Amino acid sequence: MATFQIEGGQALKGEIQPQGAKNEALQILCAVLLTNETVKINNIPDIRDVNKLIDILSNLGVKIQKLGNGTYSFKSDELNLDYLESEQFKQEGSGLRGSIMIVGPLLGRFGRGYIPRPGGDKIGRRRLDTHFEGFIKLGAEFRYNKEERFYGVEAPKGLKGTFMLLEEASVTGTANIVMAAALAEGETTIYNAACEPYLQQLCKMLVSMGAKIDGIGSNMLKITGVKELGGCTHTILPDMVEIGSWIGLAAMTKSEITIKNVSWDNLGLIPTTFRKLGITIERKGDDIYIPAHKNGYEVQSFIDGSIMNISDAPWPGFTPDLLSIILVVATQAKGSVLIHQKMFESRLFFVDKLIDMGAKIILCDPHRATVIGHNFESQLKATTMTSPDIRAGISLLIAALSAKGTSTIHNIEQIDRGYEDIDGRLKKIGAKITRL
Structure with a gap:
């Protein structure tokens, strides 16, 4: 079983090219x-x-x-x-x-x-x-x-x-x-x-x-x-789930990142959904530019003032593969959001690891979790955890990169199942991550 050690709290900067889908x-x-x-x-x-x-x-x-x-x-x-x-x-x-x-x-x-x-x-x-x-x-x-x-x-x-x-x-x-x-x-x-x-x-x-x-x-x-x-x-098209992962990473680490050649026309609701969390996403040609969110990001609310609800649905709805990313990004937003994972009944079970890091999350049932954002008033704290699946694994990695201190993630083979040379690519934009 391989392991990542991550020194969190580092602002990243640079360009990243998404892999094939x-x-x-x-x-x-x-x-x-x-x-x-x-x-x-x-x-x-x-x-x-x-x-x-x-x-x-x-x-x-x-x-x-x-x-x-x-x-x-x-x-x-x-x-x-x-x-x-x-x-x-x-x-x-x-x-x-x-x-x-x-x-x-x-x-x-x-x-x-x-x-x-x-x-x-x-x-x-x-x-x-x-x-x-x-x-x-x-x-x-x-x-x-x-x-x-x-x-x-x-x-x-x-x-x-x-x-x-x-x-x-x-x-x-x-x-x-x-x-x-x-x-x-x-x-x-x-x-x-x-x-x-x-x-x-x-x-x-x-x-x-x-x-x-x-x-x-x-x-x-x-x-x-x-x-x-x-x-x-x-x-093969660029991987839309990886693109969403990099959007979440940039926001959580207050980093200035450009995601290259994203095939905008095939992203569907992904940019719109991240914008609901208050994340600034700019289109530059076929690239996504995300400025450093030094003042954080604020969750939008519905017109009637009710709590923001983000859920998955068959295309052209929001892909379920990115709900784990949305959830972890919401932990540092200003405001609250209800995450509704309709398709898989065990996908939200990794939130206990985020709670251990200091996140404010209420797991309502196997399909729904309410996240009360910190608004960066307190950082997540480093911990030791194990990756249960691909998307939870990348979410925990994003949390660790934003956390204060050195985190350890075991079973990173799960992350390797879906992300190519992730530690090598993240190092190029300033991440402090070691594969053991």
Whole structure:
């Protein structure tokens, strides 16, 4: 278990370049299985979860070449599908939730796909029903080995397009079904589809490979199946969650930071939501400039004067991955805010660590927390803590960087799952952080 030691209370200054988007990369990498031609992908982040998936693809038989920093080529012309039922895959796939998205492309192309029950963050229940119900509606047969916790779908006669109304607008579920439907016979309509920018990116990539998809960016996708797909070149967007993390870091540490090349048009409500906490965010071309908040920042209130409420929602609502950041930033705001995490019932359970640091937080229930901001009248105090998941981990790191004294964060492998060389990049803008 690796550890960070952080000397807090340092103002940072400089420019930081966001990495490629983790959530997009996991979808895009699975899509290379749809064709036997070469697929080139740019801006792949060098993080644990993505590297795990690349290893799984390699073990499956995908020919992979690293062409440069963040650029790879993939060719899936000689796959070893027996690997999917091996003990090796059961172990490797179970450690990565994103591995579920290899099932759709394999089912569409080869008529079968298997996956062990995947792992990932310990943030609450994350159902897979949407994925498999979609496959079943396309004509696949589902089986589950309860003892081995192993899922399988098979469609020896191929998939046929149909209409489906998804019970939830699952991003990974929509991605999986779209990839399977791209090679199904006839037209598939997916209503209540997720429409996040990263799902849009996947659809655009598939279109460049020869897929026929209408309604990209909406919650109704129409996919007309084709017999085969070809190669393409694709560039991954910057990671919006990392961008939000840097906004929160700048505010909490009273730092002057420029976040470069953020793809503003794909940020949705992220700038607006941070502005609700009183944070100044300036657009300079395609960069975000955040001045040093030397006088702090004040939470807005609603028109009727009621307490500010910030909650997550499917896109174009505010992403749940940034609510942990919002919560920690609110601890030093002037005013109070209610954080409502609707999607995951365990994601707010890291607040006890912030309370230990001196934050004023009332955990109302597993989904809601009220934060009474300090307005920088008292600093958070350094402590020793353990990172429970990616987003809580980065939130605790931001708290430690703003706190007085030296903090220790254990289990930083969780942070490494989603943030590339985070200590190296933070050091370049003045952070005092050591990896042990």
